[in-house]
Amino acid sequence: MNDYVKGFASGFFLCLCIITLNASTSQPTDQKIELIQRLDEIQEKIDFNYNVLNKHLVRIMAYGVKVKEGYIDGVRQPVECAQKNNR
16 A cells, blocks of 8 residues: 555656646747747738639630630631542
């Protein structure tokens, strides 16, 4: 029983020391907070630019399909691919 009490007391004091040391560590400094805010702003800009580029890419692809199928002002007419036998 004596070993049990020693183990329990040692574990209790060990946990108390860990909690005390964890609570006494310094909070994030102003530089770290500013850096995190700047990184968040950069991430927001990257996300915005990605969405804009993706939207334009979809429009370009849709326009290409319309041109290929001849829907844009009748610019492209279908081409007959029949072979003529001129002998």
